[in-house]
Amino acid sequence: MRVLPSGSTALLVELDDLDAVLGLYAALTAEPIEGVLDVVPAARTVLLVTDPAVTTLAAVVQAVRRTRPRPGRREGGELVELPVVYDGADLGDVAALLGVTAEEVVRRHTGTEWTVAFCGFAPGFGYLTPDGEAWDVPRRDSPRTRVPPGSVALAGEFSGVYPRESPGGWQLLGRTDVAVFDVDRDPAALLRPGVRVRFVDAGS
Amino acid sequence: MTRSLTVLATGPLTTVQDGGRPGQGALGVGRAGACDRAAARLANRLVGNDPDAAVLEVTLGGLVLRADADLVVTTTGARCSDAHNAPTALPAGRELRLGLPATGLRTYVAVRGEVAVEPVLGSRSTDLLSGLGPPVLSRGDVLTVGDPAGPMPGVDLAPVPDPPGGEVTVRVLPGPRADWFAEEAVRALTGTPWTVTDESNRIGLRLSGAALERTRTGELASEGMVRGALQVPPSGQPVLFLADAPVTGGYPVIGYVDDGDVDRCGQLRPGQTLRFRGALS
Numbered sequence: 001m002r003v004l005p006s007g008s009t010a011l012l013v014e015l016d017d018l019d020a021v022l023g024l025y026a027a028l029t030a031e032p033i034e035g036v037l038d039v040v041p042a043a044r045t046v047l048l049v050t051d052p053a054v055t056t057l058a059a060v061v062q063a064v065r066r067t068r069p070r071p072g073r074r075e076g077g078e079l080v081e082l083p084v085v086y087d088g089a090d091l092g093d094v095a096a097l098l099g100v101t102a103e104e105v106v107r108r109h110t111g112t113e114w115t116v117a118f119c120g121f122a123p124g125f126g127y128l129t130p131d132g133e134a135w136d137v138p139r140r141d142s143p144r145t146r147v148p149p150g151s152v153a154l155a156g157e158f159s160g161v162y163p164r165e166s167p168g169g170w171q172l173l174g175r176t177d178v179a180v181f182d183v184d185r186d187p188a189a190l191l192r193p194g195v196r197v198r199f200v201d202a203g204s
Numbered sequence: 205m206t207r208s209l210t211v212l213a214t215g216p217l218t219t220v221q222d223g224g225r226p227g228q229g230a231l232g233v234g235r236a237g238a239c240d241r242a243a244a245r246l247a248n249r250l251v252g253n254d255p256d257a258a259v260l261e262v263t264l265g266g267l268v269l270r271a272d273a274d275l276v277v278t279t280t281g282a283r284c285s286d287a288h289n290a291p292t293a294l295p296a297g298r299e300l301r302l303g304l305p306a307t308g309l310r311t312y313v314a315v316r317g318e319v320a321v322e323p324v325l326g327s328r329s330t331d332l333l334s335g336l337g338p339p340v341l342s343r344g345d346v347l348t349v350g351d352p353a354g355p356m357p358g359v360d361l362a363p364v365p366d367p368p369g370g371e372v373t374v375r376v377l378p379g380p381r382a383d384w385f386a387e388e389a390v391r392a393l394t395g396t397p398w399t400v401t402d403e404s405n406r407i408g409l410r411l412s413g414a415a416l417e418r419t420r421t422g423e424l425a426s427e428g429m430v431r432g433a434l435q436v437p438p439s440g441q442p443v444l445f446l447a448d449a450p451v452t453g454g455y456p457v458i459g460y461v462d463d464g465d466v467d468r469c470g471q472l473r474p475g476q477t478l479r480f481r482g483a484l485s
Contacts (some may be wrong), residue, residue, distance in 0.1 A: 004380035007460025010430050012380040025230075040229035040428035042452050047428025049229065052463070119232035120426055120452040123334050126232075164335075183324050183336065189231040 003061050006047065011057060013046045013064060018117055018129060021046055023069030025118075025193055030070060033063040041118040041193050043127075078195050082161065083202035084110075084152050088172035094137055094154060106201055108133070109173060114159060114197040119189065124163040124181025126191030135159070143169030150175045152199065159199075161191065176202075207273040207349040209315060211341050215266020215302065218341040219330040219406075220319050221312075221447075223256030228325065229428060229451045236331035239406055239447045239470030240310055243281035246364065247314035250278045250291045252356045257318035258328035260341070262311040264473075267302040267341075269313070271295065275349060276316035276356070282308030282367055282471060289362040291316075308367030308471040320350035332406050333448040367471035371397065374465035376480040379434060381424070381456030383485075389416040393434070393459060394480045398442070402474035408445040409469060411478065415440030416458065426452040432461040434480075444478075446470050459484050 001024075002014040015021050025041040032039075033048070035055025040047040050060055086106045095102045114128040137154045144167065147153070151162040153170035162168060163181035180190045191197065211218075221244060224237025238244035238261055245255040260267065265284040269277075271294040278292060279285040282305035286292070294300055302311060321328050321338045330337040341347075382390060392414040403410040416436050429435070429452065433445045437455045444461060446469065459480070461469060472478060 005378040005460075006380055006429065006457070007377050007432050008463045009432075010428075010460075012427060014380075029230075037226045038229040038235075040451060042427045043425035045425075045427040047229070047430070049226075049428075049430055118452075119230060120450075121232065123233045123336060124231060187231070188233075188325055193230050 001065070003064065008057075009050050009052055011048045011050070011060060011064070013048065015044060015046070018043060020069065022115070022117060022194070023071060024067065026070040027067050028064075031067070033060055033067075036060060042120065043118070079198065080190055080195055081198050081200050082152070082176045082178050083200045084174045084176050085202050086174035088152065088174045090140065090171035091173050094171050094173065097137060105173065109159070110199045110201050114199070116191045116193050116195045116197065117158075118193050119191070122163055122166055124189040124191065125160055126180070126189070126193075126195075128159040128191070128197055129157060130159070137171055139169040140171060143167055147172065148175065150177060152176055207275065207317065209275070209347045209349060210270045210272060211267075211343055211345040211347065212270055212299065213266060213268040213343060214341045215262055215264060217263040218267050219261050219332070220258050220321050220338050220341070221261045221329045222258040222327055224329050224447070225325055225327045225336075232451055233325060233336065234331055234334060234449060234451050235431065235447070236327065236329040236337065237447050238312065240281050240312070240467045242467045243310070244312045246289070246362055247278055247280040247312040248318075249357055250280070250289070250359060250362060251276050251314050251316040252352055252354045253314060253316065253318050254353050257314070257353065258321065260313040260319060262302055262313060263309060265302045265304045265311060267313065269300045271298050271300070272346070273349070278314050280312045280314075280362070280364070282311045284311055289364060290360060291356065307369040309473050310471060315349050316356075317350040317352045320348045331448050333450060367468065369476065371477045371479060372468060372472060373479040373481050374468060375462035376434070376459045376482040376484070377462055378484045379457035379459040380427070382458050384418050384420040384456045385436070385458055386417050386419045389418070389458070390484050392416060393442070393484065394482060397477045397479055400472045400474050400476050400478060404474060406446055407448040407450075408443045409472060409478070411442050411444060413441070416442060418456065424454055424456055426454040428452050429457055432463055432466045433457045434459045434461065444469055
């Protein structure tokens, strides 16, 4: 664990890999450090935002060094099933990139359990990491200016669901009718860090 | 009868802002809130509101409001009204008119009882990056005013200085990726002036000056950041993030403006110069 400075109110904890991030995040949400306003996991880091009226950066460094990571995945956490119509514009391209048929892409995507590692890009956009075999799919050469909401997509080692219409460079596999982000629902984000996800082929 | 304010003119941009949405970064939800938090809190205190109650953030003046009931208002930040830094009665039918500030960029308008638009995810702040929160104000909007939270403070005038024009110096602290930059880049950050460009907004100030060169190449996995971050994209021209900063970013953050100085950066206009004082290691 490396603790990097981030100004007068925050600290960035750098870790070896995504599993270590999930483990530290799970521990910090189960047993919050006093005076920490926000904990933001990412691919290799966890940002801790402090309230200077309550604590000091030095105290938070000590507390985070004492924190024992928890197993961040493959635990009995919440499981969300997302029905997907696999008719995405890039399904054929992804199959060609992986050297398999489109049916095999769907079989692999639905056949693995995914865990939300972190959110970013837009409110409720979860970066999902597979529990089984790793994926490695490049982004599209030119991003789309308009990706419809509910699009189920792949990029790099992650899968994700677009919460709303936005530009995007991920490869589109299909779409779900489930609203992954809804400000009138509590919690608003369905795909929160630590939540497990299974995609289900909903046919066409 | 419902207490309300009718918007007769908005100026270039007026939004509702409060203390923002802390604690939701893990969901990809940014903090938002007033760009000049100190000015917004002062405005609230002057009319007996909670310090983080919802106020109007007016960019470069031009707002005109009409009271639909007997109200108490004040303005803080960039000076452009007769009610500046002073609680002022606004009887039913009267207008509060904001002119063009001589210095500073953002004026905060507090009304006793706060601007009671519908909160989204626990906050009335408009986040211009994510689109969360109430819409930007439009002419004809009727803003409901809530019930007063506390007594009036018994203060006629808050003696605070106006935001300065010209060059402004702020303290800078190390960022997580200062070691990705050449020593000359680190020296240039604190040793040369930076001009605020007109591509700046609530998300951040785009600065123009010496190109900050990276020594370490390769991609950075996106990582969390907060208001005050000085992020350096491939152009070498830093962005100083403000209230609507993204939750994570994929370019290295060389330094951070001390949180106590970030509010002043939210008052800088395009063309003003900014200097950074401090050490990055």
